[in-house]
Amino acid sequence: MNRRYAELLAQTPSGLYRWLPPVEMLALAEGVEQLGWRLFQLDGRRARDKASFLQAAAAVMHFPDYFGRNWDAFEECINDLSWAPAHGYVLVYEHVWWLACEQPAAWRMARAILQDACRNRASQATPFLVLLRQTHGCSGVDAVLRLRV
Numbered sequence: 214m215n216r217r218y219a220e221l222l223a224q225t226p227s228g229l230y231r232w233l234p235p236v237e238m239l240a241l242a243e244g245v246e247q248l249g250w251r252l253f254q255l256d257g258r259r260a261r262d263k264a265s266f267l268q269a270a271a272a273v274m275h276f277p278d279y280f281g282r283n284w285d286a287f288e289e290c291i292n293d294l295s296w297a298p299a300h301g302y303v304l305v306y307e308h309v310w311w312l313a314c315e316q317p318a319a320w321r322m323a324r325a326i327l328q329d330a331c332r333n334r335a336s337q338a339t340p341f342l343v344l345l346r347q348t349h350g351c352s353g354v355d356a357v358l359r360l361r362v
Contacts, residue, residue: 218244222303225342227335229328232344236305250301250340257308257347263319266312274304284322291330301340313351320351 218241238254245252253273260266267282275297276290294302304327313320327343334341 215240215243215247219247220244222250222301222340222342223248225340227331227341229324229331229343229345231348232305232346236344236346238305241303241305245301245303248301249299250303251297251299253302253304255304255306257306257311261311262316263322266319266323284326287323288326288329291326292333299339302334302342304341304343305346306343307346309345310347310349310351314349317351 218237222244242252255269255273260269263284264282267284267287270276270287271280271282271290274291274294277296280286280290309320312323331341331343
């Protein structure tokens with residue numbers, strides 16, 4: 214299964230995707246590793262507003278100590294990632310509905326920054342995929358692509 218994930222990820226353009234099937238995280242992690250990419254897992258239950266989202270993202274993506282815990286700093290760090298060198302990146306964002314449904318303005322900003330980061334990485338030939346899980350139909354989530362294994 215991990216080879217299947219690796220093949221799927223390698224063929225998928227950078228972007229935000231709504232991940233529909235159950236994810237076998239171990240197999241996904243192995244597939245990511247086979248590609249020489251990095252996997253980050255963000256638990257949305259710990260990211261229910263702007264402040265907790267920024268804190269959780271900084272923790273799972275190992276942002277440097279100088280991270281300013283604001284949207285500009287998030288944008289700067291997510292577009293840099295020099296402290297986490299890899300051939301590509303996958304961010305699995307579980308329980309995204311906590312932020313998307315409860316704090317739609319914060320979700321719109323986070324989504325815009327993540328989309329820009331995906332575009333920037335694509336132009337640098339370094340894939341960046343954001344896989345959204347447990348979206349529960351909140352606005353701004355259903356518009357993303359649906360990725361099936």
